[in-house]
């Protein structure tokens with residue numbers, strides 16, 4: 148009984164200390180005269196995230212909508228003060244103009260604990276800078292042109308498969324993730340896994356497990372964001388070790404096999420092999436692509452096999468989830484907006500006739516397709532927020548009256564893309580799907596930094612060209628062969644899923660693909 152009593156007293160003492168610490172932390176913005184939303188112990192302003200009752204996108208939009216009169220405001224993630232940005236001019240300062248003060252997303256991840264996370268998305272400081280310089284030539288337009296044939300042949304197989312099967316009630320997300328998994332498996336890992344016919348294959352299963360954010364990952368990321376002490380406390384890995392080992396071994400095996408048999412291919416894996424062997428990737432960008440920027444930060448060091456595996460892993464995660472989410476939302480909008488679908492089909496038919504098929508060149512001629520894709524990414528940005536932290540203290544221009552606000556080192560920054568894209572001040576009637584927002588005459592009607600599905604500045608998505616290309620090819624090939632229609636299983640008033648790390652609906656999206664005559 149005594150033992151129980153003592154334990155209870157210790158626990159109560161700890162909770163009280165924690166409470167006092169959080170209460171003190173919650174005075175951060177008040178002391179600095181920065182507007183903020185009142186937090187509650189212990190989750191700050193993010194309790195619905197912790198209890199998974201709302202998606203990241205919805206929580207941020209809820210907070211954003213509460214502070215319409217401020218260019219930015221404070222919130223708390225647990226006890227962590229975080230500034231959420233609203234005004235595109237401040238967003239521009241953070242992402243581009245004052246990049247030197249906002250160099251990193253989070254404090255550096257510990258590569259010894261989770262080597263598979265030693266990739267572009269999580270690395271910080273010089274390590275990120277050097278790696279970005281090394282990897283940029285992997286994604287030039289020249290490389291995309293070469294990879295077009297892999298993308299289009301996989302997509303053609305996919306369309307053939309649909310044509311040969313019953314498509315009266317297609318589970319849209321499931322089918323797209325199979326296609327995008329196969330494309331990225333081939334381009335990033337150099338393997339063929341045919342997820343269409345064999346959805347249970349090991350590669351796909353590992354991919355599904357690694358991208359289904361378990362509670363551990365969400366909590367782990369909150370703690371990693373929490374600063375030096377918190378990061379030292381996080382001793383568990385953020386991903387199951389069998390998944391991490393699987394990807395690392397696959398990259399090692401593929402590299403060894405290709406080198407032993409002197410096999411050279413035009414894919415991401417080849418770029419990684421070049422970097423491992425300390426040879427720079429050949430630059431084949433087009434005029435206008437900044438060649439010097441690619442190389443002026445290169446430290447000349449080669450990558451280890453494990454570092455290569457981490458990059459292949461982030462290409463995989465970045466490549467399949469974001470694109471299949473974009474395509475799923477796109478297909479649903481096509482089904483709900485038959486007029487837009489028809490206009491897009493007319494463009495595809497005309498351009499295909501002119502060029503004799505769907506080619507790299509013809510895809511780039513489809514201007515309405517480009518508008519449709521931009522509108523999908525506005526309404527449904529797959530990554531609904533960006534984060535940065537203050538790496539060097541700075542006075543930020545707060546408004547055009549000359550007010551400045553001091554941001555201290557280590558302050559966290561959130562940019563709620565989803566909320567910004569749904570702000571009627573930026574995009575009138577934001578719930579309406581209207582690709583004409585991006586027409587030649589309207590494309591300057593919104594602030595450049597109010598539309599940021601790929602982020603902006605030096606951290607901008609490195610794979611955006613690849614992502615756009617594979618989604619455009621997929622939409623064009625599907626709409627060339629099928630009309631997309633709603634059926635009795637199509638839900639049109641869905642809510643966002645709190646469990647998915649990438650934007651997605653809670654319930655499945657079903658539609659009918661009917662063959663075009």
Ligand code: HEM
Nearest residue numbers: 267268462465466469530600601602603606607608610614
């Ligand atoms: C529709 C498709 C995609 C969308 C919407 C998307 C979106 C984003 C966003 C919002 C960021 C953060 C940018 C920032 O912080 O400013 C990002 C970063 C990144 N993305 Fe993508 N992405 C897509 C496709 C891809 C693909 C296909 C790959 C790889 C093959 C990829 C790899 C990456 C990497 C490595 C980063 C980190 C870049 C850095 O910090 O240097 N993404 N992406």
